[in-house]
Amino acid sequence: MYNGIGLSTPRGSGTNGHVQRNWALVKPRQKEQTYKNEQDLTNLDAVTHRQPNQEILDHERKRKIELKCAEFADILEEQGFSQEAINNKVGNYRKLLMGQGGKLEPPVNQWGRVS
Structure with missing residues (x-):
């Protein structure tokens, strides 16, 4: 028997038990x-490429700002403030970063220089 097809045993059937495919039903x-x-x-490309979720981008931006603030607080703490x-300096730094629209890089002009 091969994959559930054919005789369980070829004994007494008069055949050798070889299973062939039926080509009549192809x-x-x-x-x-x-x-x-x-x-x-x-159309398929438009469905698969969606715009990113703005809430997720805002959350990621806020996380980066808070990371910068935490690093700044650690530096001030090491300096003995x-x-x-x-708290005052970190609050001012946070307001500065939020005022830039969350951009952590300084603004640059058309030649790539800091303006």
Whole structure:
């Protein structure tokens, strides 16, 4: 028996038990293959490439700002500033970063120089 097909044992059947495929029921092949045209490909591309979620981008920007603030607080703490002074300076630094729209790089002009 092969994959559940054929005799369980060829003994007494008068055959050797060899299983063959029945070619009488072969389905005809498709003569024409339909391919996607340019319009279908652009539609599929538009579906798979979505714009990023703005809330996720804002959250990531805020995380980067808080990381910069934490690093700044550590530097001030190592320099021996009081906790109140650290909180004030970090608060001002956070406002500065938020005022730039969350951009952590300084603004540059058309030649790539810091303006």
